[in-house]
Amino acid sequence: MVSAREEILNKLKKAIHPEPEMPDFDAPVYHAIDKSLGQAFKENLEAVNGSVYLCKSEEELVEKLKTVLQNVPEKEVVCSENELQELLTKNGIEHQDYQERQQAIEAGITSCEFLIAHTGSVMGSSALQGARQMLVYPPQHIVIAKKDQLVDYLHTAYDKIQEKYPDQLPSQITLITGPSRTADIEKTLVMGAHGPRELHVFLY
Template sequence: MASARQEILNKLKKAVHNEPEKPDFDAPVYFPLEEPLEESFKANLAKVNGSVHLCHSKAELYSELKTFLDRFVKELIVCNESNLKSNLQKHLVPFTSTSQLPNDLQVGITSCEYLIAHTGSVMISSAQGSERRLFVFPEIHVVIADSEQVVAYLEEAYSSIKKKYPDQLPSHISLLTGPSRTADIEKTLVLGAHGPRQFHVFINQNFNK
């Protein structure tokens, strides 16, 4: 009866003489995504405890956002981006604009650069007009986007942002994938450990409305 050592040596000999299977370089690297991409983004963000609100028009988006924010105090809802502030005011959505973020900040409203359907990630940058603190400090982070900002894979997001800022990239580009989380303590998942406890993305599916 062959020893354990001999069995290992025999297996190694067979491995050397057998032709290894060649990889299929033409096979797709990623699994296919559902169409439209907003649905894939929604499904993948939900897997990491994020929430996506798909709206058929800008009016519907801000109406749904207003309903969502009704339970919060206006002074604890902050948005500092010019384009967003104009739309929030137009649709009578309560918010405050200030560089001095309140210690008990509840909701931060920002835009984004791109939404990555494959991972459910949100690409943000320092060029948006929101300070980095607004992505980290609030209990709830709300992102407002259009369907044109949804891309399939991360490579597309990076190539698109390079085209968007051809002369100089923003000093800070980051990816957000759901609420902040950690399982460092006794392997128990805790949301909101290093950032927002809730993560909501509102998408206008009809850019022209």
């Protein structure tokens, strides 16, 4: 008859695992991206409740942007970057400068440094005009980017931002992956808790 002690020891022996295999340190850290960078970025950002618009031209971008802004009062659309202001003005999209705003802000339009396909992330920095406020303050954050700002992985984005600012990096580099959210209170997901409740990225 097996004693209780022997039974416990037998269970412990069976629970002992063999030596773990050594990890392959030469294996790729990231999984391969098996589709176009634009499509991968779209799928990964939309998986975390962002919206992505892949546009073939500036005209298509403007058309889709006007649709997103159709329910936003003109005086509550804000943009602080000169190049984007010119784009908006040329296409009849009313807006105000962040520094000159006189009313509440609903939608903030910015550019970005890079878009990261692997995680669906937007990289911004303090080098962008008004970026410290515009990346986090407006309830709707709208990003307008060009296809040459799209990269595969995070390490590529860091390499490129160092190339872009070789003498001194921006004091703040921000990664945005979807709208702001939290589930701290009773594990209920709340959007827009600490920043924008909506994130729209236009890529052309």
